[in-house]
Amino acid sequence: MMLRDHAIRYGFIVLLFGLIAYFAIAADGFVSPQSAVFIFQSVAITGVLALGVTATLVVGGFDLSIGSVATSAMMAASYVMVVLEQNAVVAVIACLLIGVLVGLINGWLIVYMRVPDLLATLGMMFLLVGLQRIPTEGRSIATGMTMPDGSVANGKFGDAFLALGRHRFDFFIPNLIPVSVVVLLVLAVLIWFFLEYTRFGRMMYAVGSNERAAELAGAPVKAYKIWAYVISGVFASIGGILLAARLGRGDIASGNNLLLDAVAAALIGYAVLGAAKPNAFGTAVGAVFVGVLLQGLTMMNAPYYTQDFVKGVVLVVALVFTFALSGRGKR
Amino acid sequence: MGADAVFRVDGLRKSFGQNEVLGGISVELHAGEVTVLMGANGAGKSTLVKIISGVYERGAGTMSLAGEDFAPKTPAEAIRAGVVTVHQNINDGVVADLDVATNLTLDRLSGSGVPTLFNPVRVRREAKAVADRMGLAIDLKARVSDLSLADRQMVAIARAMAHRPKVLILDEPTSSLSSAEADRLFALIDRLREQGVAILYISHRMSDIRRLADRIVSMRDGVVSGVFDQKPLDYEGAVNAMLGRKIHLDRVVARNSAHPVLTVEGLRLTPGARPISLTLGAGEVVAVTGLVGVGKTALAETLFGVRRPLSGTMTLNGKPYAPASAGEAIAAGAFLVAKDRAENGIVGGFNIQENISLPFHRRMSRFGVLKRRIERATARRQIDELGIVCRSEKDEMSALSGGNQQKVMVARWMAQEAKLFILDEPFQGVDISARRDIAAKLRASADGRATLLFVTELDEALETADRILVMSEQTIVGEHRNADIDLERLLAEVAGGPLHSAA
Numbered sequence: 001m002m003l004r005d006h007a008i009r010y011g012f013i014v015l016l017f018g019l020i021a022y023f024a025i026a027a028d029g030f031v032s033p034q035s036a037v038f039i040f041q042s043v044a045i046t047g048v049l050a051l052g053v054t055a056t057l058v059v060g061g062f063d064l065s066i067g068s069v070a071t072s073a074m075m076a077a078s079y080v081m082v083v084l085e086q087n088a089v090v091a092v093i094a095c096l097l098i099g100v101l102v103g104l105i106n107g108w109l110i111v112y113m114r115v116p117d118l119l120a121t122l123g124m125m126f127l128l129v130g131l132q133r134i135p136t137e138g139r140s141i142a143t144g145m146t147m148p149d150g151s152v153a154n155g156k157f158g159d160a161f162l163a164l165g166r167h168r169f170d171f172f173i174p175n176l177i178p179v180s181v182v183v184l185l186v187l188a189v190l191i192w193f194f195l196e197y198t199r200f201g202r203m204m205y206a207v208g209s210n211e212r213a214a215e216l217a218g219a220p221v222k223a224y225k226i227w228a229y230v231i232s233g234v235f236a237s238i239g240g241i242l243l244a245a246r247l248g249r250g251d252i253a254s255g256n257n258l259l260l261d262a263v264a265a266a267l268i269g270y271a272v273l274g275a276a277k278p279n280a281f282g283t284a285v286g287a288v289f290v291g292v293l294l295q296g297l298t299m300m301n302a303p304y305y306t307q308d309f310v311k312g313v314v315l316v317v318a319l320v321f322t323f324a325l326s327g328r329g330k331r
Numbered sequence: 332m333g334a335d336a337v338f339r340v341d342g343l344r345k346s347f348g349q350n351e352v353l354g355g356i357s358v359e360l361h362a363g364e365v366t367v368l369m370g371a372n373g374a375g376k377s378t379l380v381k382i383i384s385g386v387y388e389r390g391a392g393t394m395s396l397a398g399e400d401f402a403p404k405t406p407a408e409a410i411r412a413g414v415v416t417v418h419q420n421i422n423d424g425v426v427a428d429l430d431v432a433t434n435l436t437l438d439r440l441s442g443s444g445v446p447t448l449f450n451p452v453r454v455r456r457e458a459k460a461v462a463d464r465m466g467l468a469i470d471l472k473a474r475v476s477d478l479s480l481a482d483r484q485m486v487a488i489a490r491a492m493a494h495r496p497k498v499l500i501l502d503e504p505t506s507s508l509s510s511a512e513a514d515r516l517f518a519l520i521d522r523l524r525e526q527g528v529a530i531l532y533i534s535h536r537m538s539d540i541r542r543l544a545d546r547i548v549s550m551r552d553g554v555v556s557g558v559f560d561q562k563p564l565d566y567e568g569a570v571n572a573m574l575g576r577k578i579h580l581d582r583v584v585a586r587n588s589a590h591p592v593l594t595v596e597g598l599r600l601t602p603g604a605r606p607i608s609l610t611l612g613a614g615e616v617v618a619v620t621g622l623v624g625v626g627k628t629a630l631a632e633t634l635f636g637v638r639r640p641l642s643g644t645m646t647l648n649g650k651p652y653a654p655a656s657a658g659e660a661i662a663a664g665a666f667l668v669a670k671d672r673a674e675n676g677i678v679g680g681f682n683i684q685e686n687i688s689l690p691f692h693r694r695m696s697r698f699g700v701l702k703r704r705i706e707r708a709t710a711r712r713q714i715d716e717l718g719i720v721c722r723s724e725k726d727e728m729s730a731l732s733g734g735n736q737q738k739v740m741v742a743r744w745m746a747q748e749a750k751l752f753i754l755d756e757p758f759q760g761v762d763i764s765a766r767r768d769i770a771a772k773l774r775a776s777a778d779g780r781a782t783l784l785f786v787t788e789l790d791e792a793l794e795t796a797d798r799i800l801v802m803s804e805q806t807i808v809g810e811h812r813n814a815d816i817d818l819e820r821l822l823a824e825v826a827g828g829p830l831h832s833a834a
Contacts, residue, residue: 197700197701198696199701202685206678209681210676216637216667218662218690277680
């Protein structure tokens with residue numbers, strides 16, 4: 001079945017280009033460097049989270065706590081700078097530590113406490129959603145806010161930190177590419193190289209496909225699984241740093257969609273090039289796909305509430321591509 | 332005894348695609364008798380059981396129950412007709428989260444004419460009646476998940492007996508029970524035998540068979556290879572019918588080895604088992620044979636560091652050897668081709684090349700980056716060496732036949748030099764030509780390392796090994812040089828003669 005093979009392999013890429021072509025004709029100004037950059041910028045944070053969750057999918061797990069890790073990191077960065085009056089470096093380090101710590105706890109729960117991955121990370125999600133609000137008693141963090149004890153927080157976001165969200169690099173056109181897009185591309189290349197070309201990445205795929213075989217081939221399976229959750233946690237905390245830098249404050253209401261969008265991107269990635277498995281390239285394409293779709297719909301004045309619906313449709317179609325057509329998901 | 336058969340199977344055939352699993356099986360079961368069914372893996376036992384219990388449709392042949400035609404289309408139909416099966420996996424027979432009483436009456440919870448409302452009092456009353464009839468002394472209110480395996484097994488059997496069947500099929504019921512627990516099960520089976528139930532008992536454990544059997548039916552390659560009903564029962568004959576030589580295939584010229592590679596002293600696998608001592612020499616191929624469940628895999632896994640021995644020491648090439656993990660064993664030069672490749676060997680998401688390189692990533696990479704050129708060259712060399720039939724080293728594993736998949740597993744571990752090369756049931760689910768290829772390759776490459784095979788089928792041992800060790804009850808009970816073997820003595824050791832049953 002050559003036709004079918006091609007449909008599985010290139011179906012999603014063709015769909016992506018078809019979509020771009022359609023929007024190019026239907027929506028004025030869709031094809032422009034600024035529009036392209038805007039698409040990338042809109043998916044930069046979810047893309048980073050999606051790349052992280054890809055690592056846990058590779059070892060046969062799942063991480064539902066990424067969204068709340070990102071918002072916790074955002075709140076922590078704000079707290080460190082605004083309340084504790086520290087500089088940008090300290091804030092970034094604090095965020096990364098949170099990512100590592102949550103990843104280790106997730107891994108420990110799953111590997112040693114034998115809690116199923118979905119439940120362990122779901123529990124962690126609830127825990128973090130609550131925890132990030134405790135230091136400020138549920139208030140958002142911004143310069144000049146009143147603390148629970150009546151004092152006023154006078155620290156502010158450092159310029160270096162805000163630059164992570166607002167600086168744009170020149171690329172043919174001055175001030176074109178935001179830092180967040182660069183971070184996304186760098187991390188995408190890094191995780192792609194790690195998963196595809198290093199022995200650690202290869203063994204992570206082996207663990208996800210047949211844990212027992214990997215163990216009998218001498219791999220420290222437990223360590224690989226825990227590392228996957230640490231990668232996921234760190235990537236999510238980087239996403240949180242970018243979010244804090246973009247907003248310039250610790251907004252407890254932001255980041256609600258991060259988890260679902262990131263998971264959707266990673267799962268759409270299964271269908272890209274007929275991989276039928278989690279992969280970094282697919283995840284990146286999946287994130288861009290969602291970005292194109294939303295940007296196009298927005299430019300065509302589709303109401304905001306249709307966006308979630310469209311995302312859901314795309315995800316379901318992608319999953320059908322992966323599991324029904326290729327027949328590899330059955331194993 | 333010797334009465335007319337209650338249940339009769341005549342000329343039963345079954346094929347899956349090209350593969351004929353049952354080639355005309357005829358078996359009779361008599362009321363008040365325990366008929367033991369013996370057969371190696373792949374002999375067709377479980378297929379036969381599944382046809383009788385209504386899971387599979389038969390290909391050809393007839394079955395009759397008490398003189399009437401018996402052709403169940405579903406398991407429920409077989410049970411209603413009076414043929415009840417307790418499957419090997421105990422937890423398939425019980426619902427762990429419900430209490431004993433509900434489990435005993437579970438089959439009355441659905442079907443027509445059952446009240447919609449669940450009445451705990453009635454359930455408990457009915458359950459008590461079932462339990463009393465079976466002499467079951469288990470708290471009916473206990474949750475099944477809190478029971479021991481033996482108690483769960485009792486509940487599963489009692490539940491089956493609640494249908495008052497004429498025929499009861501027990502598929503390896505003692506495989507996860509201790510001997511004290513098994514004794515309780517045997518007492519129950521005696522009771523059922525007295526009640527006139529015809530029992531088909533499937534087992535590999537010679538001690539069970541000696542304790543229970545009124546008749547023995549041996550199966551081999553989908554046909555009945557022997558029926559034994561003369562008292563005293565000829566146990567060795569039954570084992571021979573199940574495992575013994577069919578035809579003389581290839582003779583092996585047995586080699587001797589002077590230079591010891593692996594020495595094992597006083598290794599104990601389970602509490603109460605006699606310790607194992609053995610020496611494996613460079614260049615020799617040694618086969619360990621014995622029935623399923625006598626500890627062959629446990630010994631293989633102990634030598635490979637996956638399982639810890641209770642006591643004993645090992646040395647490999649003169650150095651103390653006590654691997655704590657597969658990784659340590661591999662680093663020391665001990666490799667294992669694990670049994671059941673789908674479960675323990677093949678990485679389904681990987682192609683041939685990636686499957687072959689799996690244990691040796693570290694040796695094939697620099698700064699953690701895999702050197703794909705070396706990986707591909709290794710795979711191509713190994714495909715060539717073992718004659719793996721494929722289009723290229725990029726083929727998916729699922730595209731390969733069973734024999735070729737197994738060759739990939741062997742090729743994986745032959746990609747690097749081993750000091751101790753262990754293969755656990757390497758010929759399982761492998762066609763005869765692939766089996767010969769693998770055996771020839773093992774012998775041809777044996778120089779410089781010790782090769783240890785674990786096989787249930789005697790033929791496989793006789794075709795490949797220089798020396799044959801016999802295992803029974805978690806220890807080694809016999810040793811034979813593979814030249815003019817005293818086959819009778821060997822079979823007696825496999826069958827676990829009275830001399831050894833005390834261990």
